Amino acid sequence: xxxxxxxxxxxxxxxxxxxxxxxxxxxxxxxxxxxxxxxxxxxxxxxxxxxxxxxxxxxxxxxxxxxxxxxxxxxxxxxxxxxxxxxxxxxxxxxxxxxxxxxxxxxxxxxxxxxxxxxxxxxxxxxxxxxxxxxxxxxxxxxxxxxxxxx
Numbered sequence: 001x002x003x004x005x006x007x008x009x010x011x012x013x014x015x016x017x018x019x020x021x022x023x024x025x026x027x028x029x030x031x032x033x034x035x036x037x038x039x040x041x042x043x044x045x046x047x048x049x050x051x052x053x054x055x056x057x058x059x060x061x062x063x064x065x066x067x068x069x070x071x072x073x074x075x076x077x078x079x080x081x082x083x084x085x086x087x088x089x090x091x092x093x094x095x096x097x098x099x100x101x102x103x104x105x106x107x108x109x110x111x112x113x114x115x116x117x118x119x120x121x122x123x124x125x126x127x128x129x130x131x132x133x134x135x136x137x138x139x140x141x142x143x144x145x146x147x148x149x150x151x
């Protein structure tokens with residue numbers, strides 16, 4: 001390798017690459033050692049004894065795999081989220097989900113005659129005030145205040 005230092009340097013200049021990107025055919029080392037002029041190095045390049053190696057890049061293979069997983073909906077769980085509590089679902093949207101669920105359940109209870117029309121009205125207003133955390137919470141309230149209709 002030390003015998004080819006100047007040849008490698010000349011080849012790098014001719015090929016317009018760094019010395020690390022110069023490839024010399026190991027089977028033709030003797031020919032390269034003899035070559036000392038630019039013209040002789042050019043001739044060896046033309047013959048294919050000395051070549052320019054391709055640049056090494058960063059592989060996108062892993063990135064493609066991750067992208068495909070994300071397209072399928074993976075890697076988006078709560079452990080991945082770094083934003084604030086209300087960034088993904090706004091307070092308003094959360095409220096809309098909750099109040100619609102509560103009102104739907106109240107309608108079901110009224111149509112199935114589990115609660116009276118009168119208690120339905122009262123519960124509708126109480127639900128709108130934001131008293132209940134969930135449907136289960138509302139049903140607990142109904143039971144404790146004995147608003148279930150007696151069969």
